[in-house]
Amino acid sequence: MSQRTPLYADHLAANARMVDFSGWEMPIHYGSQIEEHHAVRRDAGLFDVSHMCAVDVTGTDAAYFLRHLLANDIAKLTPPGRARYSCLLNEHGGIIDDLIVYFFAPTNYRLVVNAGTAEKDIAWMQAQRAGFSIDITPRREGAHALAMLAIQGPQAREKFWAAFPASRAATESLVPFQAAKWQTDNTTWLIARTGYTGEDGFEITLPAALASMTWQALIATGAKPCGLGARDTLRLEAGMNLYGQDMDETRSPDESALTWTVDLRDASRDFIGKSALARRRESHQTTHQLTG
Numbered sequence: 001m002s003q004r005t006p007l008y009a010d011h012l013a014a015n016a017r018m019v020d021f022s023g024w025e026m027p028i029h030y031g032s033q034i035e036e037h038h039a040v041r042r043d044a045g046l047f048d049v050s051h052m053c054a055v056d057v058t059g060t061d062a063a064y065f066l067r068h069l070l071a072n073d074i075a076k077l078t079p080p081g082r083a084r085y086s087c088l089l090n091e092h093g094g095i096i097d098d099l100i101v102y103f104f105a106p107t108n109y110r111l112v113v114n115a116g117t118a119e120k121d122i123a124w125m126q127a128q129r130a131g132f133s134i135d136i137t138p139r140r141e142g143a144h145a146l147a148m149l150a151i152q153g154p155q156a157r158e159k160f161w162a163a164f165p166a167s168r169a170a171t172e173s174l175v176p177f178q179a180a181k182w183q184t185d186n187t188t189w190l191i192a193r194t195g196y197t198g199e200d201g202f203e204i205t206l207p208a209a210l211a212s213m214t215w216q217a218l219i220a221t222g223a224k225p226c227g228l229g230a231r232d233t234l235r236l237e238a239g240m241n242l243y244g245q246d247m248d249e250t251r252s253p254d255e256s257a258l259t260w261t262v263d264l265r266d267a268s269r270d271f272i273g274k275s276a277l278a279r280r281r282e283s284h285q286t287t288h289q290l291t292g
Contacts, residue, residue, distance in 0.1 A: 005050035006147045006211040014225055022116030024051040027227035036230035040197050044153035045226035046218050049196075053118035054146050054205055055111045055125070059134035063106045068271055069128055070101065071253060073263035077103035083177045083194060087253050087261050088113075088121060089273030093280055094249035095256060097121050098241065100194060102179050110190070112148075112205075114243050128272065147211035149204045151223055152234075156201030159221040160191075163214075167191060171202070196231060198238025252280055 002025045011018065016027035027048065029036060039045045057066060066074045072086035082103050088096040097117040102110040113121045118138070125136050139146040151160050161168045170182045171191050179192035190205040206214060219225060232242070241247055247256035254262075254277070262277065263269075 003051070005048055006145075006208045007048045007050060007215055010212055010215050011048070011225075016225070016227060019228070021228055022051065022114070024115055026051060027225070029227040029229045030225050033227065033229035033233070036224060036226040037233050039224040040153045040199055040226060040230060040234055042154070044151055044156040044159045044201070044221075044223045045197075045230065046215070046223040047150040047152065047226050047231055048148075048211075048215070049150050049203070050147040050208070050211065051115035052148055053113050053115065053121075054139040054148070055113060055118075055122060056137040056139060057109045057111060057125075057134055058107055058137070059132070060107060061132040061134050062109055065129065065132040065134050066101060066109060067269055068132075069125065071262045071271055071273060071277075072101075073266060073269060073271075074101055074103060074109070075266070075269075077101075080104050081174070081179045081181075083179060083192060085177075085261060087247075087258060088124065089253075089271070089277075090124075090249055091273060091276060092249075093252040093273040093276035095243070095247045095251060095253065095258075096124055096249055098243055098247065098258070098261075102190070102192065104181075117243060145208040146205050147208040149206075149211065149214060149218070150195055150197075150201065151204070151218055152195045152197040152199045152201035154200065156199065156223070157193075159218060159223050160202050160204075162221045163217040176200075196240060197234040198240070199234070252277060254280065 002020050004025050011027045014030050016030050018025050019028045070086040071089050072084050083100050085100055087098050090096055097113050099111050099113045167182050170180045174193040176193050179190050182189045182191055187207050192203045194203050195201050253259055
């Protein structure tokens with residue numbers, strides 16, 4: 001049976017066409033995918049991305065663990081709130097998933113992983129944790145479950161501030177790939193200047209119980225609800241990869257146009273898949289020399 005986000009009833013009320021996506025019932029569009037695409041490019045579109053999974057990695061060895069786990073290096077993530085895109089690799093250099101990691105302190109990070117790979121990702125992380133003093137906490141279920149919304153477009157931030165003016169002081173100075181924790185009504189929201197559309201805007205992670213209220217408040221400012229169809233055409237137009245289509249465990253970052261996400265500047269850092277990537281590159285270079 002497909003899973004449902006906290007906004008499922010809101011989608012039905014808005015006459016969304018629902019489809020199965022990686023085991024989740026999600027809106028593909030609300031009437032016109034083209035109109036939704038243009039809304040993001042020209043004004044502001046609103047997406048439910050609660051099917052994705054936030055995973056908190058905390059503990060004394062959190063930084064050491066993530067430097068070993070990820071192909072991109074999180075060592076230079078400063079100040080608090082900075083984010084980095086990275087691949088999660090297997091021992092053969094194949095891509096288990098692509099994700100974003102947020103830094104709050106050397107003992108406190110958050111990863112956001114894809115919906116269809118979340119269980120696999122978490123199992124892989126748990127299998128690699130031996131020897132590290134860390135906790136790995138998915139934030140999908142129970143009392144601490146989180147929802148995620150994305151408001152994207154040239155007017156996205158202004159519309160968010162119109163709906164939640166008290167957040168402006170905490171978020172106005174954010175640069176791309178930076179997040180801030182906003183405290184409101186005894187809850188903590190993570191507001192990140194990130195997205196998957198090629199436009200500016202925010203991705204908001206908040207308690208699941210507040211998702212519907214937040215969704216409706218943003219729609220009231222004129223943000224247009226958008227489904228997965230527009231999300232796909234927007235990311236294609238922006239040249240962004242989709243896991244399972246543009247990359248998977250049989251392909252390396254080099255084969256998926258993601259060489260830029262592999263950080264080799266610190267030669268002493270031995271991350272999972274590093275030696276396999278080096279062998280692949282050496283083999284490719286040798287083949288190129290022989291055939292070139």
